[in-house]
Amino acid sequence: MSFGNEVQAMVYQGVEKNIIPPSFEKLEQKAKEHLDAKPYDYVAASAGAEMTKRKNKQAFEKWNIIPRMLRDTSNRDLSTELFGRKLSFPILCAPVGVQSIIHPEGELASARAAAAMNVPFVASTASTYNLEKTSEVMEDKERWFQLYWSSDREIAASMVKRAEKAGYSAIVITLDTPMMGWREKDIDHAYLPFLQAEGIGNYLNDPVFLSRLDQSPEEDMTSAILLWSQIFGNPSLTWGDLDFIKAQTSLPIVLKGILHPEDARLAVQHGVDGIIVSNHGGRQVDGAVPAIDALPEIVDAVEHRIPVLMDSGIRRGSDIIKALAIGARAVLIGRPYMYGLALAGEDGVKQVLRNLIADFDLSMALSGKTSVAELNREILRKES
Numbered sequence: 139m140s141f142g143n144e145v146q147a148m149v150y151q152g153v154e155k156n157i158i159p160p161s162f163e164k165l166e167q168k169a170k171e172h173l174d175a176k177p178y179d180y181v182a183a184s185a186g187a188e189m190t191k192r193k194n195k196q197a198f199e200k201w202n203i204i205p206r207m208l209r210d211t212s213n214r215d216l217s218t219e220l221f222g223r224k225l226s227f228p229i230l231c232a233p234v235g236v237q238s239i240i241h242p243e244g245e246l247a248s249a250r251a252a253a254a255m256n257v258p259f260v261a262s263t264a265s266t267y268n269l270e271k272t273s274e275v276m277e278d279k280e281r282w283f284q285l286y287w288s289s290d291r292e293i294a295a296s297m298v299k300r301a302e303k304a305g306y307s308a309i310v311i312t313l314d315t316p317m318m319g320w321r322e323k324d325i326d327h328a329y330l331p332f333l334q335a336e337g338i339g340n341y342l343n344d345p346v347f348l349s350r351l352d353q354s355p356e357e358d359m360t361s362a363i364l365l366w367s368q369i370f371g372n373p374s375l376t377w378g379d380l381d382f383i384k385a386q387t388s389l390p391i392v393l394k395g396i397l398h399p400e401d402a403r404l405a406v407q408h409g410v411d412g413i414i415v416s417n418h419g420g421r422q423v424d425g426a427v428p429a430i431d432a433l434p435e436i437v438d439a440v441e442h443r444i445p446v447l448m449d450s451g452i453r454r455g456s457d458i459i460k461a462l463a464i465g466a467r468a469v470l471i472g473r474p475y476m477y478g479l480a481l482a483g484e485d486g487v488k489q490v491l492r493n494l495i496a497d498f499d500l501s502m503a504l505s506g507k508t509s510v511a512e513l514n515r516e517i518l519r520k521e522s
């Protein structure tokens with residue numbers, strides 16, 4: 139058997155040392171056995187009855203790929219382009235907060251792994267390690283900053299400016315989480331890692347946040363955590379507020395959490411640079427539409443005016459093919475790389491990314507396509 143390219147060879151060479159199962163289901167199971175119930179459930183679970191989490195998976199199963207034959211797929215190009223920059227793969231690490239609950243090196247390990255694999259890392263506002271530290275470990279590699287827009291808008295502005303200064307090349311504003319969804323398992327466990335000061339690293343060194351405290355966090359962490367809980371989210375935001383953030387930065391602005399085609403049109407009208415179709419991995423509105431099912435109408439509504447990305451339920455290479463064939467420019471992954479982090483830190487995240495890239499490369503070739511640009515709806519049919 140010959141391997142299609144270097145990515146394939148890399149996967150098989152590493153087989154003996156692999157701790158990361160190639161199957162997502164086995165990976166999730168292994169992470170479950172490895173972690174305590176509270177942090178595992180925080181990562182794995184979703185809102186309510188977890189309907190949307192299940193539907194994200196079922197929806198991918200309803201889209202079928204119709205491979206094309208005899209098309210010389212010996213040379214393949216997995217790259218894509220976003221905001222004038224070339225990405226090696228159409229894959230990014232989604233913003234995931236509080237990674238220290240599953241591995242002591244948290245975001246630093248994930249960021250290092252992403253940098254090593256040439257996969258952009260989207261650093262969350264809710265990180266345990268601050269954005270400057272995370273930036274440092276990535277050297278010159280592509281990184282974006284995800285903003286949770288604080289109800290204290292000077293804090294939001296401060297974080298955006300810090301991100302630009304630290305070398306992040308886009309700002310992702312997450313719209314679907316002005317407050318946490320109804321997460322029954324976390325409520326059962328009475329689990330809130332923030333109360334132990336995990337996930338608030340970006341606030342603890344923010345000059346504006348610190349200026350709002352009477353005493354430093356070292357002297358009085360309880361007050362810092364209390365203030366964080368009061369200013370974290372901002373449910374009062376409206377489309378008109380986007381101008382404020384745009385005025386703070388020259389970086390491209392990407393809106394995350396779009397599911398309605400009309401919101402996609404509004405995003406274009408308000409001059410943002412990209413959108414991410416996402417239901418937050420089912421963690422916010424239980425019963426929300428699967429992101430992959432929302433994608434076609436949104437891609438059509440946007441009419442190529444800005445790039446459309448998607449996440450929520452990407453588990454395998456074939457899922458990536460489906461999203462790109464519908465019209466996404468790139469996809470983000472959340473839980474898969476969290477499980478890699480839980481099991482083996484930086485190395486675990488690298489293996490998860492490597493498996494996904496290799497699977498995507500192979501499945502694209504076997505579908506008769508040689509580049510991301512060639513993927514289109516011609517090779518897809520949806521079961522009714």
Ligand SMILES: Cc1cc2nc3c(=O)[nH]c(=O)nc-3n(C[C@H](O)[C@H](O)[C@H](O)COP(=O)(O)O)c2cc1C
Binds near residue numbers: 180419471
């Ligand atoms: C544990 C966890 C924490 C998350 N934290 C954030 C966050 O801080 N900011 C954000 O925009 N999205 C956050 N998300 C959502 C992810 O960015 C992404 O939308 C989601 O995980 C994609 O679905 P998937 O897990 O099925 O791949 C989080 C997801 C998980 C699982």
Ligand SMILES: O=C(O)C(=O)c1ccccc1
Binds near residue numbers: 234235236315
């Ligand atoms: O848990 C999440 O899904 C999430 O987005 C989040 C929100 C605030 C802090 C940490 C994570």
